[in-house]
Amino acid sequence: MAIKPKFTLQNYKTPASRQFTDREEFVDAFINAIGKEEEQYKVLTYYGIGGIGKTSLRKKLGEILKNEYPNHVWAAIDFEVPNFRDIHNALFVLRKHFRTQYQIRFPLFELAYSIYWSKVNPNVSVNKDSLPFLEEGGLVADLVSTIGDIPVVGIAPKILTLAMKSKEIAPKYLNKVMKTELIKLEQYEPNEIMQRLPMYFAADLKEYKPEKSQVVIFFDTYEALWGKSRTEGNAFTQDEWVREFIAQLPEVLWVICGREKLRWEELDSDWGDVLEQHLIGQLSDNDIRIFLESCGITDNKIQKNIMQSSLGVPYYLDICVDTYEEIMGKFGRKPLESDFGKSPKEVFERFIKYLDQSEIETLKLLAFPRFFDYELFKSLVMNFNTGFPLTAFDSLCRFSFIQEVQPGKMDMHELMRTSLMEHQRDDIVQGTHTIIFHFYDQLLQGTSERELSSQGVTTLSEALHHHIQFASVEDVSNWFEEATKVFYQYKQWHYIVPIYEEFIKHITENSNDSLLLAHHLTNLAGIYNDLWQFGRSESMLINAKDIYEKLLGSDHIDLVKTLSRLAVVYFIKGIKMDQAESLLFQALDIQIKNFGEHSPELAVTYTSLGKLYRIKNLDEKSELYYMNALKIRIEHLGETDVRTAYSYNNLGWIQLKRKKFEEAETNFKKSIEIREKLLNRKHRDLAIPINNLGRCYHKQGKLNFAEELYLEALKIKENKFGEDHPSIAASYHDLGRLYFQQEQFDLSRHYYEEALRIREGYLGEVHPGVGTILIDMAELEMTLGNRDKALELYQNAKRISETTIGMPVDSITRLNKGLNS
Template sequence: MPIGPTTYFGKERVFVDREACIQTFRENIQNSGNLEYNVLFYHGIAGIGKSKLQKELQKILDEEYPEIFWAAIDLNTKTYREVGTFLIALRNKIQEKYKAKFYLFNIAHAIYWKKLHPEIPLLEENYPVIKEGKFFSKIIDVLNEFGPTRLIWDIINNAPDNIKRYYKEQAIDINKLVSMEAPEIEKLLPGFFAADFTSYLGTNSKAYIFIDTYEALWDGLREKGGFHEKDEWIRENLIPNMKGVSWVICGRDELLWVPECDEDWKMYLEQHSVDELPERYCQEFLEDCGVENKDIRNIIIKASEGVPYYLNLSVDTYEKIRKNRQPVSEDFGKTQKEIFNTFVKYLNDNEIRALKVLSVPNSWDRALFEILMKEFDSGYPAGAFSELIKFSFIKKDTDGKCSVHQLMRKSLKEFHDPTDRKNIHKYLLDFYSKKLENIDIKEIIPEHENTLTEAFYHAKESLEAEELCEWFISVSNPFYRAAFWQLISPFYEEILQILEVNVSPEHLLVGVTLNYLGILYTNMGEYEKALPLYQRALEIIEKVLGPQHPSVATTLNNLAGLYESMGEYEKALPLYQRALDIREKVLGPQHPSVATTLNNLAGLYESMGEYEKALPLYQRALDIREKVLGPQHPDVATTLNNLAGLYRQMGEYEKALPLYQRDLEISEKVLGPQHPDVATTLNNLAGLYESMGEYEKALPLYQRALDIREKVLGPQHPDVATTLNNLAGLYRQMGEYEKALPLYQRALDIREKVLGPQHPDVATTLNNLAGLYESMGEYEKALPLYQRALEIVEKKLGPKHPNTVTIKNNYNFLISEMSEGDEEK
């Protein structure tokens, strides 16, 4: 006979009281059609029965309102806490119960996912399975190959009539969607989801979506700042885009949407507290559970204070005792803490050991259960799994995962030897870390993301702060290289908080972590967030290591690069100069890191128009890299490209051409023909041929560069804008104005969105677009563009910069042309 709870669990326990909560829900159903948005929020302490209440409300819908569609999501699952994965999970749950088709959402989400992970193919192993058959598989193939959007429309036009008609009725602009970046598409996902859902339901149907464990959105948040950012995607994106859908949300604390976010929510948000059960309902519950002795019932009710979790745990104790004898009043605890102690008293050692071990992981399935029981000698038989999970405090999910109620986990933790518990955390850290070894960055799947999340949790519990930081830097590297920046940045933020609290706000690893966060935010284009992180990192690293340490130079270089990306050249210059000075003194004048800073500093001087200062720096960087790294190294190719570009700016085309050609030869050989660096060289070589008047040689090079950059970097990357700008300029030179105009307009749109409206590169495109309108004789369109471009460069580059002089001359010439035209009339 297996050890553990077996037959003493009776029928399913009755749901009692919550009459006010249920009545509110019934009234909400009746009124839901009158509201554009409808949110019903129930809040109460842990263990008060909010999850049970949701199940009762869902039961009411099933039994009394079968025509109402509903689905439920529990935010206790960490991966559901952002809009993309939330909607995928919601879609899957709806498709399990109903036959809804999500044609719009599926295409939009696939494009969104591909934007987040451009280098990872959409495969069944790493992308949420979509049950739309061969039709959608063909679209996935197009996205994997970065094919033109017309191919997607070809697939739609050849689809069955019902699918083809659906897309035409919805009028989705796939071209526009493909041209957008992931954050922009993310904001549209709820709208696409709602369009599909509404199309399936019909405009007069009702639907409810339940969200449980709302407080989980704030897991790991220690500071009040940014509090409302955690649920902003639900409050400002998800709910407003799903008009007509009603929401039932359960969480621990009352929502502050009305006083602190938007007063308009008072028309759509109704909140109710889930309080302790009144005594008469506690009596009713216990009687239904078979607790016939009134004295025992009174003791349980008083000790539980009306909290359903403690009532259920007391019933677990009652049934455990009744397995051997008739329970008596003295068997039961007099306080909530004593309820737990009494429950444990009537478990055998193997059961206690099993529960202690299982309270360590966030969740576990049968396989992990068996591993842990064997590894930690619980004595609890693996075959008794199905009996153990019948305890009231063990939650069973539809995916086979089980978890222990948070109040029970807390009690078991207090009851557990800290050393033993830490050893279990260490074992689980090793268990999950092994699953992350040797990951191919092109084959990262959601399971890897979940594994990293679990590994991080156990690392926090078993490693010291410094060890945690060093471990995560190593284990997260594949995710960084695969561009999962949004996934890993919250972990770095939490590590930063842990280091500041447990070590010191001025510790070197705090500086290192700040630097990593700065890099992540820079990569995500969030320059304003990156700036203070780099600045603080520099302050700490200087203080700890001294102002002449190579790590200081690295941070200076990163900060300078950020300022350069922001167009603030005057701030970048002294930082590059200081980084160069440190590296030369400490590492020696021939070190590759010196060459890197020389190259960066030369590039800044070139952007500032100071070519005579840039030239010797590029030449010296090239000399170092050829000597130290060898003539075929990619860094040599980079410097050749930069030096050639400078010669082109100076009009010395005959010097630039062989450098570009050698750069292209090295890059294609070492990096492959589809690498972004190859595209850079193709773009620049095309520009040189254009300057030399050899348009027929320039055109195919620009086109190939654009193709590579769109495929590898995505259609909204600044480098794509650069090639669009250059290709448009070539068409203008060739007199093909109708081809040039949409390219300039797209380049301007990308640069304004990604770089900001005051960036010098925006001014360049404005100037070029104005020149095109001038060539087309549309002076009224050209004039405000020149004016805006001139305003930007005068402010950012100064009145003597070559770009400023050029744009000012163009502006004055147009004014002169317009004046002459007026005189001739």
């Protein structure tokens, strides 16, 4: 969303913590930095204790830019907002602001962000709801409108074609940046793309910012990047992306506001020439007097008292003003010097003294949540019977230490929260966390599929935060597994990854139960497997495996899931195939020992063995294990479960490969029949078995039946995935072969060329899947008498066969025959 104030103060005074008075030296440093030479790094930092006025200084500097330097380009990110602390979210917000306010285009960044988003959210379609910037138009919007989604592979040819036609990208920019980066983007893992987002953002900003305009970027509440988990070990890791961002943009003036002086020189002494750091101390007496008079406090003695007790810190000045107004409003008298304390602690105590008891008790409760809205306020007031009127919520929010951070969501100043928490009884602490936990837990149970990505994630995170404050690690574990089922139900498990990581950290720090840790490491690794982030899952699974084997031995039933998931990592990545086989048999032996040879638990392991042997071209073994999995599922799940349908399709596929056509046909039909009853004929899960049945008919020479099924499967795929999805290439290839046999050579060439275009896009020009299409195309050209063209295609296919592994034996036989003809 656009960078703009989260709240308005039209009906209230402007607090000291939200206004800036006369600190000329800090303003002068900023103005001097604006005039620095281009391509010369400059980072201004303003640091000081909480409440000293860093944010108000940042806002003042923004006003200076707006009023005195209207041609300059600037934006601000406040890390007080948790979502802004992640690199991709922070850059997304900056992009939105620059595009909206200054019409700066970010085609490369938007494309990289969209591909990153698609890779970490593989089950969510790209549209205007999931990526709102599509409404603004541009290159990515054109891509989605053309092909219906953002494919994670095969995007380069399509996007290059669109880019050449687009007014969004200057030809010179396309030549020097886009072409090479598009190819790389397809190959990167999501984390690799995320690390490079500053580079893509910087390239766009350099290309499209207005000429002769200085760019200024503010980072506020810098310490919030670490949350509450700052240690010496992570002192330089949490903000690593910030330093990379700065390194990408030497022409930008960077302004960082936080509580501590930056220590980047410890990493690299060159940062000493870049950083200009200013300590913000207390407000001057003159600043304080100006502020107090603006609030109607003109008594000289009271002013001096407030100057002394507040130590010149804006937060305490605000509390003094709140106290002054409470006395005037509630007691109808003019405040006295004795009404105000002589130290920051007494400032708080005197403020509390003049509040109603119902206000005090309610504020103490609201100090617990990280933010609150009316519904949570209502729940706390009613559960603890504080006596505060539910209709007076807005009145409670009048205090200077409560701010609206998002529409309807309020936040309490950390110093006030700390002061209020010091006055809490232990039973109240536990009880309040319990009430807040149940509030969020109840919200989570009513969360719909559509709300999971927004409300659901926040609700789960807040529920976990409060649950761990009072419950045992074991109790939290049981709740967490139950609470996250809704995310698995709707295949939205990717949303819970950061929350799951937070919970695992809690287990590590607060429990000696290594087995519980291993259990959750295996669960999180399973999510990473589903997201194809095998680099992350592998280390977790190895850690979990070591724990289980050390504490339980190598044949304990709890080890099975870990072994199976680690094996999947190995054989999907195409590495350690023998080790993957060994792991699966270890898991199988454990299951048989514990459950017997016909347990439903064995079906998943048999299926994994079937996949492993199919990849290794050990087809007889593959069929055996697929058959075993099917038998078990029929016995325990029956013929109407979707998992049984998957097993029928798996078995049919390997039987087709082994030319057992009648058996394959029967199994494909059964898979289709089961899925059709559970889903519908047009559901995406039907495309694979329908297409496979078409292949079965094709192999048997039943070309008309095959064509009908190929086209049906193709239509399902196009409706779901768009025109250039990798699965579309397989359908085009099948249709090309079919039309060749029917001697419809023009149609055959058309589908071969389309299949080749898509496959080269996502596999590259040197791949066995490309080679098989080239051989088919060569046979077509030879049949049409185009011998030279055919030989050229054969030679290209030969080069592929000589430099890659995996081209089918029958394809190589046809290749050699063609070259010798």
